Amino acid sequence: MNRVTCPFDPAHVVEARKLQAHLIKCKRNLPTNHDFVQCDFWHLHYVRKSQLDSHVANCEHRLEKEAFKITWESEASKFSQPKLLPVEVCEPSEIEDQESWESTSGPA
Known part of the structure; x- marks a missing residue:
C-alpha cells in the first residue's frame, strides 16, 4: 500500500x-488566505506560492509533458488534416425524377 x-x-x-x-x-x-497554489502540470500537486518556481523546475510531470510535446511535434507530419471532398450538387429536375420513398407502396 x-x-x-x-x-x-x-x-x-x-x-x-x-x-x-x-x-x-x-x-x-x-x-x-492560504498560500497554496496548484501545479500547472499535475492536479494533485499543491505547493506554497514561495516554492512554486522550485517545484515547476523539478516537477516530474512537467518533464513528461515536455517529452510528450516534443514527440508529438516531431511526429506531427504523420498526422494530417482530412481532405474535404466537394459535394455533388444535383439539379432540381434530377431530384424530381428520382424515386421518392413516399411514392413507393411497399411489398406487393
Whole structure:
C-alpha cells in the first residue's frame, strides 16, 4: 500500500489512490488566505506560492509533458488534416425524377 503525505497538513497520511478525494475535503478546511497554489502540470500537486518556481523546475510531470510535446511535434507530419471532398450538387429536375420513398407502396 503506497501512502503519501497531504500537502496541506503533514499530519495527514493517506493511501495514494485516495489522495484526490482527501485533497478536496482538506482544501475546504483551509483558511481563505492560504498560500497554496496548484501545479500547472499535475492536479494533485499543491505547493506554497514561495516554492512554486522550485517545484515547476523539478516537477516530474512537467518533464513528461515536455517529452510528450516534443514527440508529438516531431511526429506531427504523420498526422494530417482530412481532405474535404466537394459535394455533388444535383439539379432540381434530377431530384424530381428520382424515386421518392413516399411514392413507393411497399411489398406487393
